[in-house]
Amino acid sequence: MTLAPETDVPAAGTVGQTFLPRYDDDAAPAVPRASLGRLTVDEKFVRIGSVASGLGIAWLITQRILPLAGLPWFLVVWLVATLAVTAVTAAMSGGAVEARDRLAATVMTVGAGVVGAVLISAVVFVTVKGWAALIHVNFFTEDMSGVGPKDSFDRGGVLHAIVGSLIQVGIAVAITLPLGIGTAIFMTEVGGRFAKLVRTVVEAMTALPSIVAGLFIYTVFIVALGYPRSGLAAGLAISVMMLPIIARASDVVLRVIPGGLREASLALGASRWRTVWHVVLPTARPGLATACILGIARGIGETSPVLLTSGNAQFLVVNPTDGVMNSLPLFVYSLVRTGEPNAVARAFAGATVLLAVVMVLFVVARLIARPQRTKPQRTQRTAPQSARTEENP
Amino acid sequence: MTTLPVHDAIDVEATPRAISRKATGADKVFVAAIRTVGSVVLVITGGVGVFLGWQALPTLRHYGWSFFTESSWQPEADVLGIAAVLSGTVLVALIAMSIAFPLALITALYISEYAPAGMRSLLVSLVDLMAAVPSIIWGLWGSYLIMEHAAGLAMWLDRNLGFIPLFQVDDADPNAAVPVLSRYSFSMFVAGIAVAMMVLPMACAVMRQVFSQTPQGEKEAALALGATRWGMVRSVVLPFGRGGIIGGAMLGLGRALGETIAVLLILSPSFEVKPRVLEIGGNTVSALIAGRFGDASSSQLSALLAAGFVLFLITLVVNTVAATIVNRSRSGAGTDA
Numbered sequence: 001m002t003l004a005p006e007t008d009v010p011a012a013g014t015v016g017q018t019f020l021p022r023y024d025d026d027a028a029p030a031v032p033r034a035s036l037g038r039l040t041v042d043e044k045f046v047r048i049g050s051v052a053s054g055l056g057i058a059w060l061i062t063q064r065i066l067p068l069a070g071l072p073w074f075l076v077v078w079l080v081a082t083l084a085v086t087a088v089t090a091a092m093s094g095g096a097v098e099a100r101d102r103l104a105a106t107v108m109t110v111g112a113g114v115v116g117a118v119l120i121s122a123v124v125f126v127t128v129k130g131w132a133a134l135i136h137v138n139f140f141t142e143d144m145s146g147v148g149p150k151d152s153f154d155r156g157g158v159l160h161a162i163v164g165s166l167i168q169v170g171i172a173v174a175i176t177l178p179l180g181i182g183t184a185i186f187m188t189e190v191g192g193r194f195a196k197l198v199r200t201v202v203e204a205m206t207a208l209p210s211i212v213a214g215l216f217i218y219t220v221f222i223v224a225l226g227y228p229r230s231g232l233a234a235g236l237a238i239s240v241m242m243l244p245i246i247a248r249a250s251d252v253v254l255r256v257i258p259g260g261l262r263e264a265s266l267a268l269g270a271s272r273w274r275t276v277w278h279v280v281l282p283t284a285r286p287g288l289a290t291a292c293i294l295g296i297a298r299g300i301g302e303t304s305p306v307l308l309t310s311g312n313a314q315f316l317v318v319n320p321t322d323g324v325m326n327s328l329p330l331f332v333y334s335l336v337r338t339g340e341p342n343a344v345a346r347a348f349a350g351a352t353v354l355l356a357v358v359m360v361l362f363v364v365a366r367l368i369a370r371p372q373r374t375k376p377q378r379t380q381r382t383a384p385q386s387a388r389t390e391e392n393p
Numbered sequence: 394m395t396t397l398p399v400h401d402a403i404d405v406e407a408t409p410r411a412i413s414r415k416a417t418g419a420d421k422v423f424v425a426a427i428r429t430v431g432s433v434v435l436v437i438t439g440g441v442g443v444f445l446g447w448q449a450l451p452t453l454r455h456y457g458w459s460f461f462t463e464s465s466w467q468p469e470a471d472v473l474g475i476a477a478v479l480s481g482t483v484l485v486a487l488i489a490m491s492i493a494f495p496l497a498l499i500t501a502l503y504i505s506e507y508a509p510a511g512m513r514s515l516l517v518s519l520v521d522l523m524a525a526v527p528s529i530i531w532g533l534w535g536s537y538l539i540m541e542h543a544a545g546l547a548m549w550l551d552r553n554l555g556f557i558p559l560f561q562v563d564d565a566d567p568n569a570a571v572p573v574l575s576r577y578s579f580s581m582f583v584a585g586i587a588v589a590m591m592v593l594p595m596a597c598a599v600m601r602q603v604f605s606q607t608p609q610g611e612k613e614a615a616l617a618l619g620a621t622r623w624g625m626v627r628s629v630v631l632p633f634g635r636g637g638i639i640g641g642a643m644l645g646l647g648r649a650l651g652e653t654i655a656v657l658l659i660l661s662p663s664f665e666v667k668p669r670v671l672e673i674g675g676n677t678v679s680a681l682i683a684g685r686f687g688d689a690s691s692s693q694l695s696a697l698l699a700a701g702f703v704l705f706l707i708t709l710v711v712n713t714v715a716a717t718i719v720n721r722s723r724s725g726a727g728t729d730a
Contacts, residue, residue: 072542101621108507111499112516115597118590119523122534129537179437182430190424190431198435203716205438207708209651211679212701216441218686219448219694244438272416273423294525301527304653304679308686329529333654336533344537351530362525366518 046089054082079110123355130349139349145315149335149343158350160316161331164231165357167320168310168327169300171235172242177292180246187247188254189262189276199251205244213241214305222309231320234310234327242299249291253284286369293365297358303329328354442705449699452692460699465664466681468693475678475700477664481581482677482704484670485656486649488585493593493649494642500593501600501641505607506626517601524594532655535587540659543586544577547671551577562672579661581675587655596645599719603637604630640719647711651704653679678704 039047058078062068068077083106090102132153133139139157147156183202187195217237221227257280265275281288311324312334328350335347416424453460456474463474504516552567554560565576607630615625631638656677662684663674678700689697 072546097621097624101623104623104626105507108499108503111496112503112508115496115500115523115593116519119519119526121538122526122530122590125534125538126530129533179430179434182427183434186427186431190427194428195431198431201435201439201442204709204713205442207647207651207705207712208441209653209679209701209704209708211651211653211682212445212705213441215682215686215698215701216444219698220444223691223694240437240441243434247434271419271423273419276423294521297525301525301529303527303529304683307654307683329527329654332529332533333658336536336658348533351527351533354527355530358525358527359522362522 046093047086050085050089051082053085054078057081057085082106126348126351126355130345130347130352133346133349134352139346140353143314143316144331147314149338149340151342153342153346156346158328158331158346158353160313161326161328161350162353162357163316163318164234164310164313164325165300165327165329165354167318168231168235168238168306168325169296171232171320172238172299173296175235175239176242176246176295180243180295181250181288181292183247184250184254185276185280187251188257189272189280202244202247202251206248208241208244209304210241210302211304211308213237214308216240217305218308229309229311229324230322231310231317231325234306234325235320237305237309238299238302241302241305242295245298246292246295249295250288253287253291254280256287257283289368290365293361293368297361297365300361301329301354301358303333306330307333328357445698445702445705448695449702452696452699455692456696460696464666466685468690468696473696475681475703477666478676478678478681478700479703480666481660481675482650482679484668484675485581485585485588485652485660485677486646488582488670489588489592489649489652490642490646492586492589493596493645496589497593497597497600497641497645498638501597501604502626502630504597504601505604506622506630520594520597520601523590524598528591528652528654529658531587531590532658534590535583535655536659539586540578540583541574543583544574544580547577547580547582548572548574551671558668560671561669563669565672576673577671579659579673581660581670584656584659584675584677585670587659588649588652591652591655592645592649595648596641599641599644600634600637603634603641603719607633636718636721640715643711643715643718647708647715650708650711651679652677653683656680657683 055078058074058081061077061081062074068074083103086102086106087099090099094101127134136153136157138154140162141159142155142157143160144156144158183198187199187202214237217233217240221233221236222229227233261279261283262275265279266272270278306327307330310327310330312330313324313326317323317325332347332350332354335343335350338344456463460474461479462476463472464477466473466478500520504513504520508516547562548565548567550560551562551565555562555567562576565573611629611633612625615629616622620628657680660676660680661674662676662680664676665674667675682697682701685693686697
């Protein structure tokens with residue numbers, strides 16, 4: 001196949017003639033160009049080598065030269081040595097600018113790694129400490145009635161705390177979800193001076209410390225009105241804490257809905273309620289779900305409001321108005337305070353359950369918030385069979 | 394075929410109809426109903442704040458300024474004040490921020506600028522997950538895993554930097570053959586570490602969000618002019634995200650001030666105004682409330698509510714300033730459509 005005209009010698013007098021390159025059929029195939037962004041082998045070696053030599057220097061200093069025993073010292077010296085070697089090797093090739101860049105990159109990576117290690121250490125530590133109690137089935141099927149802090153793990157469990165937590169958070173959700181989302185709709189859809197006032201107050205109340213929310217319900221509901229400590233009081237305390245959080249988070253989500261969608265719906269003759277119900281809320285559904293589930297996760301994990309309001313029942317209570325109740329955070333807190341090794345292990349097991357509940361809520365929130373891929377699915381469905389198999393072998 | 398509307402010759406001089414933006418019919422019902430919901434929430438949330446202030450009044454009137462200057466909490470002797478708990482609250486929050494701020498900034502920069510593109514969303518999820526970890530978990534982590542290491546570090550600081558009042562520890566000899574670690578445990582320092590892990594993800598999330606809104610063109614311009622990645626971060630990302638950095642840190646500070654349960658688990662309560670953060674003992678407003686509400690009479694309850702009200706006011710000021718900074722900065726919160 002010839003791509004260019006066979007004109008080896010330009011004719012005299014033709015100015016501005018363009019020659020297209022000719023393919024040489026005998027030439028070796030072109031070598032693919034190395035990626036511009038990727039590191040060369042040399043650079044990779046310098047980076048890995050810096051860390052390795054830092055490790056060696058750290059061993060030399062901590063084990064042979066200075067009396068710095070213990071893992072923390074070793075890690076600190078390793079970090080410092082790695083930084084020093086990195087700076088020297090970078091300065092050799094690229095001067096001070098390169099050295100600063102490489103040092104910054106190392107510090108960023110190490111810092112992020114420390115944060116990751118903290119998160120993993122917390123999760124693993126709590127699970128490991130509670131493992132002895134967690135592996136007993138009765139831990140999930142029994143309550144703590146008649147079980148002392150020194151009793152072994154084959155008696156007693158966390159059932160009453162799980163049920164209590166679910167009931168209390170259920171009460172809080174039943175109160176805060178309609179009110180919170182309703183307020184957010186009011187603030188974004190209706191607007192006006194009054195809505196601005198509501199927004200200011202709601203934003204201010206997100207600053208309310210959770211313990212003060214608990215103290216408020218304790219003072220009003222239990223001391224002033226004379227009701228006993230109960231699951232209902234705990235649910236109300238969680239509601240007071242959660243309401244501003246959910247209202248504000250939903251407000252943030254609803255505010256980013258493009259105004260054009262609303263206007264299109266209104267221009268087509270829909271009433272404002274229909275616009276909200278059929279256009280605004282469905283568009284905001286993933287964001288709203290995330291906001292609410294994260295608010296719920298916060299509510300279920302907060303200890304201080306329930307500490308003041310729910311009492312600390314050792315037995316299964318299903319009626320939230322019927323006296324004292326328990327919940328997971330409170331279960332953990334009260335058992336840790338006893339100081340008995342067995343009770344503390346039980347507390348760690350309870351904390352693991354609490355962590356698992358929060359993680360499940362979190363994963364659900366992520367799954368809901370994931371952008372839905374409806375369009376490719378539709379084209380796939382309508383595409384002919386042969387085309388589909390070609391696209392997805 | 395298109396037919397043009399036929400004009401009625403008589404009706405030509407029709408006046409334009411009056412346009413009203415007032416809601417009618419179903420819209421009116423909707424607006425009224427949703428306004429009611431808003432009012433209810435306003436009453437509830439505003440009511441809490443007003444109630445706290447109203448309940449705090451008798452205490453403030455009774456004790457006057459001594460409520461803010463007295464450090465002991467002895468309701469039996471009618472002597473109480475929040476000087477010790479307030480300074481403790483501020484100290485714990487400051488320790489937490491001095492640990493959380495650099496880590497949050499570094500993590501946010503790592504996620505937005507350094508991490509491989511494929512890992513970015515996973516890392517963002519991890520930071521959000523960290524924010525969702527209940528505070529009692531951090532309390533357990535702090536008191537059972539971190540405490541002894543932190544006490545060792547505290548002793549080392551006391552031994553080598555003990556001449557600074559901040560790192561001083563009374564009644565303890567760091568150079569003793571068998572040092573007493575208990576004087577260095579249960580301190581504000583350890584509580585601050587646990588609280589730092591709670592506020593870190595929150596500050597990090599705000600910072601990362603602002604960093605991710607840095608205009609791509611400016612970043613590419615810096616790189617095209619020959620900047621290294623760090624040069625680009627320093628000259629484009631950090632100046633652009635300044636508002637987010639300050640605002641995120643202050644939002645974290647607001648959360649740190651109100652943290653209860655981790656502090657309650659770690660700190661051994663004492664009523665003393667002291668800068669010696671490595672030493673055993675200390676107290677915060679929220680831990681005071683959690684520890685004293687049970688056996689409180691009505692006047693003591695009012696005093697606790699007053700303490701809570703003061704704490705609320707401080708967090709409110711911090712949060713408002715933070716929100717103003719985040720919204721005012723060039724980066725903005727990015728929520729206004």
